[in-house]
Amino acid sequence: MKKISLTGIKPTGLLHIGNYFGAIKPALELARDYDARYFIADYHALNIIKDPRELAANIRQVAAGWLAAGLDPDKVIFYRQSSIPEIFELTTQLMAFTAKGLMNRAHAYKSAVQENIKNNADLDAGINMGLFTYPVLMAADIILFDADVVPVGKDQVQHIEMAQDIVQAVNFNYKSEVLKVPQALVQENVGVVPGLDGRKMSKSYGNAIPLFCDEKTLRKLIMRIVTNSQAVEEPKDPATSQIYLLYQLFADEEEERSLANRYREGGMGWGEAKEELFRAANRELGPLRTRFNEIMANPAELDAILRRGAEKARPIATATVRRFRKAAGIE
Ligand code: ADP
Ligand code: TRP
Numbered sequence: 017m018k019k020i021s022l023t024g025i026k027p028t029g030l031l032h033i034g035n036y037f038g039a040i041k042p043a044l045e046l047a048r049d050y051d052a053r054y055f056i057a058d059y060h061a062l063n064i065i066k067d068p069r070e071l072a073a074n075i076r077q078v079a080a081g082w083l084a085a086g087l088d089p090d091k092v093i094f095y096r097q098s099s100i101p102e103i104f105e106l107t108t109q110l111m112a113f114t115a116k117g118l119m120n121r122a123h124a125y126k127s128a129v130q131e132n133i134k135n136n137a138d139l140d141a142g143i144n145m146g147l148f149t150y151p152v153l154m155a156a157d158i159i160l161f162d163a164d165v166v167p168v169g170k171d172q173v174q175h176i177e178m179a180q181d182i183v184q185a186v187n188f189n190y191k192s193e194v195l196k197v198p199q200a201l202v203q204e205n206v207g208v209v210p211g212l213d214g215r216k217m218s219k220s221y222g223n224a225i226p227l228f229c230d231e232k233t234l235r236k237l238i239m240r241i242v243t244n245s246q247a248v249e250e251p252k253d254p255a256t257s258q259i260y261l262l263y264q265l266f267a268d269e270e271e272e273r274s275l276a277n278r279y280r281e282g283g284m285g286w287g288e289a290k291e292e293l294f295r296a297a298n299r300e301l302g303p304l305r306t307r308f309n310e311i312m313a314n315p316a317e318l319d320a321i322l323r324r325g326a327e328k329a330r331p332i333a334t335a336t337v338r339r340f341r342k343a344a345g346i347e
Contacts, residue, residue, distance in 0.1 A: 021050035021201070022163035024057035024097065024154070027074035028064055031081040032224035033297075034209035034217035037265050040085045042203050043167050052092040053161050053329065054082065056322075059097050059104075060153065063146035080318060081227060084308035095325035097157060102333035106156040107149075109340050113185040114152050122151050123174055155179035158198045160336050161329070165201040176200035190343040195336070209265065210258040212241050228308045231298060238294045239287075248285035259289045266296035 023043055031040070043054065058075050065071045075096065087094055097103055119125065125148055132141050146153075154175050158166055159182075166176050176198060183195045208216050211223030218224065225237050241259055246252055254260040254276045264272055275292055278284045311318055341347055 018049070018051040019164040020053065020162055021046050021165050021167060022053040022055075022158055022161050022198075023167050024055050024060065024157050025078055025082065026057045027061045027071070027078040029074060029219040030224075031078060031227040032217055032219060033227055033262075033265070033301075034211070034224065036085065036227050037209050038169065038206050039167075040082060042206055044086050046167055046201075047087070047092050050165070053163070054087065054092055054094050055100075055157070055325075055329075056096045057154075057157065059146075060150065063144060063150065076312070076315070076318065077228075079322060080308055080311040083311050083318075083321065084228070084304050089321045089325060093325055093328045094321065095329045096322055099322065099326035100160070100329055100333050102330070102337045103153070103156050103160055105337050106160050106333075106340065107153050109337070109344070110152050110156055110159070110182050110186070111149070113189070114155075114182050118178055118181060119148055119151065122178070123171070124150060151175050151178045152182070155182050159183060159195050160333050162196045162332070162336065163198045164196070165199050167201045167203065170202055173200045173202060186340070186343075192343065194339055194343045210261055212237060214242055214258050225297075227301065228305050230305070231302070234298060234301065235294050238290050238297065241290060241293075243286040246286075249282050251282040252279040252284070254279040257289070259286065259293050263289075263293045263296055266293070266300050271296065 021043075023039075025039075043052075046052065047054075056075055056079055058071070061071060061074065065074065079094075079096075082094070083089065125143065128143050128147065129139055132139050132143075151174075155178060158176070158179050166172075168176065177200070180197050183197050186195050187193055187197075211217035211221060212225070213221070213223045215221055215223060225234065229237070238259075241262075243257070243259070257279065260275065260279065263275055267275070275289070279289070
């Protein structure tokens with residue numbers, strides 16, 4: 017039997033190429049070897065996004081994005097967190113085994129408190145209980161589906177460790193393996209995709225290239241990549257150029273070598289390097305964009321895919337909650 021891989025995608029904004037190379041592509045590759053369960057963490061996004069139209073649009077775009085990138089809903093169980101009420105029952109069950117002190121130590125909560133200290137604000141300002149208990153909901157997402165591994169970025173490892181702590185508290189109390197202990201799977205070979213300004217590409221920095229933007233926008237954004245003032249004739253170092261780093265993501269080895277040589281020889285200006293990047297990026301993203309637009313144009317089909325995913329997920333969810341109830345004496 018294949019091991020189970022599960023991950024959640026928070027629909028908090030438009031997908032960008034950092035998400036694609038850092039999360040989507042590796043997760044889809046993993047889905048070949050694992051029994052994969054991927055979901056849209058819409059209740060996690062609710063902690064941040066309070067505008068209903070914005071949240072609804074994000075949910076659809078992120079779901080369509082994963083499908084356009086190649087997620088096969090016949091092979092991967094793909095669903096919305098909000099379609100699985102058992103997640104919320106398990107959250108309540110896990111709350112009883114989660115030390116408040118554990119939540120006090122969560123990075124996201126701690127940095128919100130630090131920000132308040134810095135701004136001389138009340139320590140609790142702007143912090144809702146959803147943010148405070150975020151790791152419990154995330155633990156429930158994972159534990160409910162008996163995940164063996166959880167592919168995540170380094171920033172999420174603490175949350176997986178908290179899920180392990182919570183499972184251990186439950187299993188210790190009932191002296192049996194009621195719940196499965198999950199492991200984080202951090203892909204070490206996935207690099208950080210640089211943004212237009214050279215910092216990590218992130219929606220919060222306003223330096224992102226949206227994954228499904230139209231061709232004109234893609235070109236315009238690439239032309240905006242910040243460069244130094246080296247003249248056309250000067251030899252350039254590919255390793256320190258974010259144009260080159262981005263190019264590597266889209267090009268084959270031969271193309272990479274050829275552009276690196278042109279950098280080192282001199283005689284190529286930044287404008288020309290950007291044109292090369294645009295060509296390679298558009299070649300890979302063009303078909304993705306077309307699929308994305310097709311999916312977005314057919315909301316009934318998208319809803320049906322997510323509904324079928326939820327139907328496959330529910331029986332697994334019900335079994336876990338039942339197991340807990342039985343162990344706890346709530347039947
Ligand atoms: P953002 O920084 O834009 O808010 P998220 O935190 O929502 O992105 O990240 C979603 C997923 O995409 C995570 O798995 C994260 O590791 C990955 N990711 C985000 N930005 C990058 C990047 N610039 N390079 C590589 N991976 C990234
Ligand atoms: N917290 C994750 C993030 O910010 C999203 C997430 C929610 C998740 N539930 C999950 C990831 C369960 C893995 C497993 O990216």
